[in-house]
Amino acid sequence: MNAVKKGRAFAMAMAGVVLAAVVGVSHAGKIPPRRLVEVVDLSTPDISPDGRLVAYRAERASVERNTYGSVWYVQEMDGSAPPRRVGDGGVPIRDSAGGSFPATAVWSPDGRFIYYRALLDGRVDVWRAAVDGSGSEAVTFDPADVREFSLADDGRTLKYSTGATRDEVMRAERSEYDRGIHIDETVPVGAGLFRSSFVGGRPATQRYIGIWFARGPLLGSVPERWREIDLETGARRELPQDDPAQERKPGSVDSAALPVIMFEARDPESGRTAVITRTDGGDRTKRSNLSELAILPGEDGQDPVKCGAEPCTGKAVTSVQWRPGGQEVLFTVTDRAAGESQAIFRWNIATGEVRPVVAARGFINGGRERSSVCGISVSALACVAAEADSPPRLERVDIATGQRRVLFEPNAALARDLEAAISSRLLKWKDKDGKEFTGQLFTGRAGHEGKRPLFINYYHCTGFLRGGVGDEWPLASLAEAGISTLCINAPPLVADPVVRFDGALDAVEAAIELLAAEDAVDPKRVGMGGLSFGSEVALWTAMRSDLLSAVSVTSPSVTPLYYLMNSAKGDMFTSGLRAIWGLGTPEETPAQWKRLSPTYNVDTIRAPVLFQMPEEEYMYALDYIMPLMRGQRADLYVFPNEPHRKFQPRHMVAAYGRNFDWFRFWLQGVEDDDPEKVVQYARWREMRSAVGAPESQQAVARHD
Template sequence: MESAAMAVLTIRAGRVLASCLMGLVFVGGLGAQVISPRQLVEVADVDELVVSPGGDMVAFRVAQASVERNTYDSTWYVQRMDGTTLARRVGEGGHLLRESDGASLAPAGVLWSPDGRYLYYRALLDGRIAVWRAAVDGSDARVMTRDPADVRSFRLSPDGQLLRYGTGATREQTGDAKWEEYDSGIHIDETIPLGQGIFQSGYLDERRSTQRLFGSDVIRSPLLARVPEHWREIDLATGRMREIPAPEPSPAPLPAALSERFKPWRQVRQEGTGRIAMLTHVAEWSGAGPKPDVELSVFVEGNGGGHLRCRAELCTDKPITGIQWRPGREEILFTLTDPEDSQAQSILRWDIKADRVFSLVHTPGLINGGRATPNACGASSEALVCVAADASHPPRLERIDLESGNRTVLFNPNAALAADMEGVPVRRLHWTDVAGRRFNGLYFPAQRTAGGAPPLFLTYYRCPGFVRGGVGDEWPLVTLAGRGISALCINAPPSELDAVTRFELGRSAIESVIDLLAASGEIDRGKVGMGGLSYGTEVTMWMAMNSDALSAASVSSIAFSPLAYTLMSISGETFFSRLRTYWQLGAPDETPAQWKRLSPAFNLDRIKVPMLMQLPEQEYQHTLDYAVPLIRDQRADLYVYPNEAHQKFQPRHKLAAYERNVDWFRFWLQGFEDPEAAKVRQYARWRTMADRHAGHSGHAARIP
C-alpha cells in the first residue's frame, strides 16, 4: 500500500506545451482485471467511528447497497482498539438517512454510554426514525423511543441515566398537512421547488415526502420542517418519561468576543481543560474551491493562558483540513489534505509544549472517519482508528499507533474487491498548462491493443479516496479501463469566482492533459469522452460548446438556461444573489452577453458532440429548453430517473447509470454494441444519432 514505486516522466507536448512535468505513481499490478459496475455500486463504506469512554473499543457503522432490494443495509459493529478480537455485530443500523440532495447524512448520531456497556444511535427502521440501544457484547439491541414523531437529535445525561431526544411534527401531522394541501390546492410561493412535482415528489429516507424551500433556493426540507422541536426525557432505569424544555444550543468553544478576534474556521475544545484548538485562514480568499493558508493554534483560557501558534515547519503554510485532541495529552492531531495530489491525506501530531510536530502517516488517498474528506478518525490516548481508502484500495478500517505511526488493518469489508483491484494499474498524474498552472488527477490506463492507442474518458471535479465514478458515482472508471477506454479523474483546482475564468481553467486542464497523453502515444486524441455531475456537468457543457477535444459527452445535472432561471427565481433574492456571485448572471434580458457565453440554450449550434443526459426527476425539467431541441435534432438522448435528487442514490438507478455510460462511451469511442436483446432500441437510437452526427460534421459515420 505504502510501497508503490514512484516514477516521474518528462513529456514534451507538441502543440500546446513546450515542456511539462507529469508525475506518474504506479499502484497495483499490470494485469488486466475488469471490475464490474455492480462491484462499484456495492462497495461497503465504513463511517461513524466513535471510541469508547475507556479508550479500548471502537464502534463503527458499515453501509452497503443491495441492488436486489434497491436499498442500503447498515450495521453497527464494535471491536477492540488493539485488534485482538474480531469485529462484533451489535445492531441493525437501518436505512441510510439522507440529505435533500441525495447524499448520505453524516453523522446520523451515535453515543457510547458512560460505562461503555451500550451504544445509542438513531436508525430508520419499521418506518420511523428512533433511538436504539445495542449492548456492546452483542446480546441485545432494542428501540428506546416509540414516539409518534421521528427523532431529530438526542443526547445522554452525563451519568448515562437519562435519554433526552427531540422531535418535530408527528408523522400523522405531516400526513394531514400534505392531504389538506392536496384537497385545497397548493399555493405557489417562494417555498415551492418548481421544476419537480409539488406533492410527495421527494423520496428520501425510504419514504415519499412533500418538500419545501425554507430560506434556500436548492436545499429542500420536509413540509413541516419549521415546527419547533419538542423534547422528552426517559429515565432508563424506570422507563418514566417526561416533557422537558428544548436544551440550549451547545455554546461555541470560543466566547463571542474571542471568536470575532480570531475568526476561526474550525475550533475544538478539549474536554476538562481550558484549551481550544483552532484553524484560522490567514489570507483573504474570495474564489471558488479550498481556501489557502491555514494557521494551526491553540487558545488557553484562564490567567495563565494565551494564544499559541504552531510554528514548526510541518504545520506552517500547509493545507490543514481537520483537528482533534489526543485524549489525555497536550497534543493536537491534525490532517493535511493535499489539493495538488488528488486530496491525499496525512495525519500529524503537534506537541504543544515542545512546539514539535511528528508525522504519523501519509497516504495516497483518504485516511479519516469515512468517505467525506473532513470526517474525523476515532481517537484514544494510544491510537487512532481511521478509514483508509485510495484509488487502488476500497475502504477498510485501520489502527494507527500514535507513537510509531504503525498501521494495522482491523476490519476489511471489501476484501474480495481489494483482491480484484490488485490487477488494476492506477497513476497519479501531475501536469502544467502553457501558462504554468498546475493540475492533478488519477489515471486508469487501458491496456494497449494492436489497434493502436486507446480512447480516453475523463471527468472533472474531485477525486478523493477510492474513486468509483467521479462525483456522483456515475462513470465507472475502472470498468471503462478494463473495457479498453483509459479513464482520468481530474481534480478541479481553486479558481476565481468569475465563471468564464473558472470554466476556461477547466478547459485548459483538460486540453493540456489530452495533449500530454496523446503526445506520449498513451491515448487517441480523436476519441475522447467526458462526463460530470453538478460543476462537472457545467465544465462538460463548456467543453462541448467551446472545444473540439470531445467525441462524446455525458451529463447528470443541469446547466443554466432561461427556463431554469424562471423556475428557480421563485426563491427571490436567495437565488438571485447566488446567481450573481458564482455565474455573474442576472435576468436573461439584464445580462444577455453572459447568458450567451454560459448557457447551452444560446449555443445549440456550437454543441457538436452527441450528449447522453441521465438526470434526476428533481431537476430534469430545468433543462428542457435546451435538451428538447438537442433531442429533436438527434444530438442528445435523455433518461430521467424517478424519485431521484441531485445525486442519485437508489442502487438500481446507480447501476443503470453506470452500465449505460459504459455502453455509451464504448459505442462512440470504440464502435462497440452489447448484443444483449434488451439494448436493441438503445443502439438503434444511437446509430441514428451517429448518422446525424456524421452528416452534421461532414465526416463519415464512426459507427457502422
C-alpha cells in the first residue's frame, strides 16, 4: 500500500488520539441516535384518477411499543389543505431480509375510495378507506393473508390472491414441533427452527423459498388461490386458474431474447410495456450500473422503440412510468458520479424528443429505493424527496415546468436540527489507479477543534443517510459529536472478489489520504462499519491494512462454518458461492478460502471489532468471532428474532447507541457516564489494554 505500511503495530495506529477533555465533557446533542430511528418514512404516492388528490402512507417506529405505526393520508395536490387521515396502515409488511415492502394504494375509478393491503390484528387484508376521512374497513376478511389484489369491472369487483390459511400454517408449525423438524435444503440451519422470526407480524417458522437466502413462512410455497368479491353485493367466488387476474404481471417479461430486465411498466391503455435493461447483459465480469430504455410492442402491434436520446443513453435509468394518455413515459436517471442524485425526464415516444422535468440533489422518487416511482397524473408528479442530510418529505412537481412545492414535511423539526448541527458535502476522489469514487461527508458544526476522527461506511449512500445501508451507524449523531462520517458509494460489484475487496480498500485509503491532506481528519483515528457487503469490506480493510482503529460489523463473511451450515441447500447455494466469491468446498479451493475468509486471517485483524449480529446469521461467523473474543479483540451482541437487517425499533436504538459509544470510546477516548454502561466500558477498557494502547490514552473523558 502506498500510504500506510502493512504490518505496523496496532498501537502505532492508535497513537495520537487526542481526548476532547479528560473529565466532565458534556454532549447534549440535537441529533441523538434515537431520532434517526424515529424518522417518518413515506410510501409511494398514488394520485387520484382526476389528478386532484394524492394518497400516501406515513410510517414511523415506536420504540415504546417496539413496533411501527402507519397511517394513510389523502391530500389535495395543490397544497391548499393539510393532509387528511383516512385509515390505519397497520404494521409494515417486510421481506425476509427485514426490509419494508413499498405500500401502494389503488384508487376507485370514481375517486371516492382507496384500497390497500394492511397487516392489522395479525392478518393481512385488503382495506378500503373513504378519501373524505369518514371511515375505513377491511374488505376481504379472508382466512389467509392477501398477497396481491386488483380492481376490475370499473371498480365493482376486487380480485385478490392468497396462499395457505393462517390456521393451516400454525397447525403445520405445531405438527413439526411435536414430530421433530426434518432438516433438508429448505430449512435455515443456524436460525431458530420454531417460530423464530417475525413473518406477518408474528413469530413464525420459516423456510427458504425463492433464490439465494430468501425466506418465507412454512407452507409459503402453496400455490396461489385467486378469489373475487362483488363490492356492491358482497358475493364471493373462487377464480379459475386461467382467469385474467392471474396473467403475466410486471416483472415477468420473457428475458430470453432480451438483456437482463431491471424494471418494467405496462401501459394499461395501449398494452405496451416500457422496460429498463442492463447494458452488461448480466455478465458479472463486465458489471455496469448503466442501462437502456425501450418500449415493447403491445396490443396495438406497434414496433419496439428504443430511447436513443442523450439523457437515456449511457446512463443509469432506474425507473420508468407511463404518463396518462400513453404517448409519453417519464424515467428517472440516478447519477452515481453526482452522489446518487436523481433527475426525471419525459420521453415522447412518437417524436423521440426527451425533455427534463426535474433534477434533485438527492432522491426524488417514491421511497428509499432507486427504482421507486412518483405518483403521476397528466400534469403533475407526487414524489418523496430526500437528500443525504435532509429527511423524507412529499413534493408536488409540475411536469411541464419542473416547479416543486412541498406538500407534507413530517420530519421538518429534524431537518432544521440537522441543518444546525452538521454540514454535508459531496466528496469526489480517485484511488491510486485513477478510479473515481464519490461519498457523502458529514462534519459537526460546533467545537471540536483540530483534526477530527473519521468513521467510514461503505456500500450505498442513497436518499437520507440516517445509518448507512441497514441503518446501523448514526452518521449525523457521530458527526455532531466530533467524529466526521463518510459514506462511500461502491461501484458495480465485479465478479472477482479479490478485485472487489481490494478496490474498496483502495477507495477507503485514498479517501483518508485526501481528508488528511486537507487537515480535516486524523488518519490515525479512523473507524469503519458496514452491513452485508459493507461488513465484508470493513473486515477486509482490517485484515489487509492498519488503516482502522476500530471496526463494527453486523453481517458474516464467508467461512467454512458458513459453508457447512448452508451446504444442505445444494446447488442453489454452492453455485452462488462459486459465482460471488469463487469458492468451492474448502477442500476444492483451499487457497481462495485462505485468501478471503477471516477465519484464516484472525491474526491480521488488530483493530477491535464490535459485532452486533442478527440471530439468523451470527452462527455463520463464530469461527472467527470466537478467536477474536478470546484474544480480547472483539465484543459480540446478538439480536433475537432479527434477519439480515434489524428492524425492531428497540434493537435499532440499541445498535445505534452502542455503535455511537463504541466509536466515541476508540476514536475519542470518551465514555458515557450512564451507570447502566459501567460493565460495557470496563470490558472495552480491558480490550484497549490487550491491544496495547499507549499509556497516554488510558485517561477517559466522560459525557452526559
